[in-house]
Amino acid sequence: DVKVTQSSRYLVKRTGEKVFLECVQDMDHENMFWYRQDPGLGLRLIYFSYDVKMKEKGDIPEGYSVSREKKERFSLILESASTNQTSMYLCASSSQGKANYGYTFGSGTRLTVV
Amino acid sequence: GNSVTQMEGPVTLSEEAFLTINCTYTATGYPSLFWYVQYPGEGLQLLLKATKADDKGSNKGFEATYRKETTSFHLEKGSVQVSDSAVYFCALSDQTGANNLFFGTGTRLTVIP
Numbered sequence: 001d002v003k004v005t006q007s008s009r010y011l012v013k014r015t016g017e018k019v020f021l022e023c024v025q026d027m028d029h030e031n032m033f034w035y036r037q038d039p040g041l042g043l044r045l046i047y048f049s050y051d052v053k054m055k056e057k058g059d060i061p062e063g064y065s066v067s068r069e070k071k072e073r074f075s076l077i078l079e080s081a082s083t084n085q086t087s088m089y090l091c092a093s094s095s096q097g098k099a100n101y102g103y104t105f106g107s108g109t110r111l112t113v114v
Numbered sequence: 115g116n117s118v119t120q121m122e123g124p125v126t127l128s129e130e131a132f133l134t135i136n137c138t139y140t141a142t143g144y145p146s147l148f149w150y151v152q153y154p155g156e157g158l159q160l161l162l163k164a165t166k167a168d169d170k171g172s173n174k175g176f177e178a179t180y181r182k183e184t185t186s187f188h189l190e191k192g193s194v195q196v197s198d199s200a201v202y203f204c205a206l207s208d209q210t211g212a213n214n215l216f217f218g219t220g221t222r223l224t225v226i227p
């Protein structure tokens with residue numbers, strides 16, 4: 001069964017900590033995405049990547065960075081966590097040139113920053 | 115540009131009621147259209163899709179028809195169950211090589227016994 005795996009379902013971190021959220025997909029997808037989801041705001045795109053070692057800013061990149069050293073892994077980094085980064089984080093992947101397949105999502109990581 | 119507008123929630127229905135969640139879109143070209151469902155505490159799952167005009171996507175009793183003339187893709191189910199309580203997202207794919215998806219803001223459905 002193909003899947004996108006996010007390393008943690010729940011995380012609690014302290015303000016100022018450096019936080020890594022990991023995402024791995026086993027579908028050989030070129031594209032990977034990080035979203036955050038907050039009540040009333042829907043899905044907001046943070047960063048995405050179309051290939052290894054490349055990245056593009058989404059709609060809300062401030063306070064985040066990403067790393068894609070291998071095709072299957074896309075990491076989201078909170079350089080210095082703040083309470084306004086408490087949220088549900090969703091990773092997704094997709095295949096280039098296969099628009100009809102949509103995205104495959106991970107189960108999400110609920111991050112709380114205290 | 116590409117965008118999706120879906121009906122604001124929350125929607126509360128009694129079990130066995132008929133469900134419609136409206137979705138309209140703006141797109142260049144001929145997008146593919148999707149409905150995703152998110153159950154509590156989970157990520158999004160693909161519910162159904164349609165790739166060209168007049169196609170009907172269906173799954174788990176849900177249906178949606180790709181209407182190019184009205185630029186709509188409304189989600190329907192004839193008889194909802196408590197287990198259908200979730201957030202539903204409409205989305206379109208821009209059909210470029212990048213295969214970007216554009217999402218609506220989501221509609222929360224609660225079904226009460």
